[in-house]
Amino acid sequence: MGAYILRRLLLMIPTIFGIMAISFVVVQFAPGGPVEQMIAKINGTAVAAGVSANPGGDFAGQAGAGAGPGKNTSQYRGAQGLRPEFIAQLNKQFGFDKPPLERFGMMMWNYLRFDFGQSYYRDVPVMQLVLEKMPVSITLGLWMTLLSYGISIPLGIAKAVRDGSRFDVWTSGVVIVGYALPGFLFAILLIVLFAGGNFLNWFPLRGLVSENFDQLSWPMKIIDYLWHITLPILAMALGGFATTTLLTKNSFLDEIRKQYVMTARAKGLTENRVLYGHVFRNAMLIVIAGFPGAFIGAFFGGSLLIETIFSLDGLGLLGFNSVLNRDYPVVFATLYVFSLLGLVIGLISDLTYTWIDPRIDFESREV
Numbered sequence: 163m164g165a166y167i168l169r170r171l172l173l174m175i176p177t178i179f180g181i182m183a184i185s186f187v188v189v190q191f192a193p194g195g196p197v198e199q200m201i202a203k204i205n206g207t208a209v210a211a212g213v214s215a216n217p218g219g220d221f222a223g224q225a226g227a228g229a230g231p232g233k234n235t236s237q238y239r240g241a242q243g244l245r246p247e248f249i250a251q252l253n254k255q256f257g258f259d260k261p262p263l264e265r266f267g268m269m270m271w272n273y274l275r276f277d278f279g280q281s282y283y284r285d286v287p288v289m290q291l292v293l294e295k296m297p298v299s300i301t302l303g304l305w306m307t308l309l310s311y312g313i314s315i316p317l318g319i320a321k322a323v324r325d326g327s328r329f330d331v332w333t334s335g336v337v338i339v340g341y342a343l344p345g346f347l348f349a350i351l352l353i354v355l356f357a358g359g360n361f362l363n364w365f366p367l368r369g370l371v372s373e374n375f376d377q378l379s380w381p382m383k384i385i386d387y388l389w390h391i392t393l394p395i396l397a398m399a400l401g402g403f404a405t406t407t408l409l410t411k412n413s414f415l416d417e418i419r420k421q422y423v424m425t426a427r428a429k430g431l432t433e434n435r436v437l438y439g440h441v442f443r444n445a446m447l448i449v450i451a452g453f454p455g456a457f458i459g460a461f462f463g464g465s466l467l468i469e470t471i472f473s474l475d476g477l478g479l480l481g482f483n484s485v486l487n488r489d490y491p492v493v494f495a496t497l498y499v500f501s502l503l504g505l506v507i508g509l510i511s512d513l514t515y516t517w518i519d520p521r522i523d524f525e526s527r528e529v
Contacts, residue, residue: 167513171509174502174505177501181497182270182498182501189490190262273494273495278494279495282487282488283487284489288492288495292492292495295476295477295479297370298476299477301391306398309403310403311449313407314403314405317407318409318410318413319411319414319437321333321334322412323437325415333407337407337408338404340400340403340404341408345467346397346467346468346471348397348400352365352393352396352397353393353471357393365389365393366389368472368474370391370474371387372390393472397471410445410449413445413446413447413448413449417441417445423436426440466478477496484496
């Protein structure tokens, strides 16, 4: 097992390198980079997303009309009328005065040391931004995954045991509706019903905690925290809840129909012993396989709309705004961290296989 873990860790290096290289190449061809965004801001034509800082303030006074009306100092048309020296200074500020290959090499060397530099549009380190937004995303991802798995697995087992019964039919209807209903639409419905819409005003509409959170006692802090996350977690868990329930049911049905189950029953074992002593271990393997993807999706990507609707400033909203604003240090740093964490969780998932079923031996297989 040690050799397998070592091989997986070594394979993470080219995987991360490939992800970053492809993303870097794609970004080179994306229109409207940081320099163009800065020029548009100076000219008063920029449309930024979620950035209140004033980038380029030190340069605004230097952007005099030094170029004639028929002279372009940049490929960006908005640069017409700006001094060539100013354009060159902007390129140097953002590091675009160096060749792409050199910039990529410097970026990867810094990322290996977890040095992600400064945000283009906020005067703070990128790592500080990520750490500030992390609690929101951890809350949404962790609670959503625990809730969906905590309900889906028992429900899926119950549906498999009662396959074809009334319970199975009506719960399948609920599950299908939950799967078909988009999470953001369900979030809006929850707001209308329980957050000061046309009906009840039981839950807050914004934030992870109340403004007086620091003044509350520990029991009240826990209650306040749970009070704020109830609606966002319910909205996020709906889709994952439906998917995991059906996956669990189908996995258990496949195992129940196998020969070893019939043999165990013929030996006189109780139904619970057959179900939880033999079937459970085999059926749960495929459910566990989906755990890393479900957690990573909820943690990093699936929370964007929920964060926006409930005014939660997390990693999803940070990444989205960074892409719109071409804040490349934030974009690449979050991509690097997310990819690395995804690979590590994938390895942990494989190791969990061997813990649940010792018969699985990754050592004897090729990675």
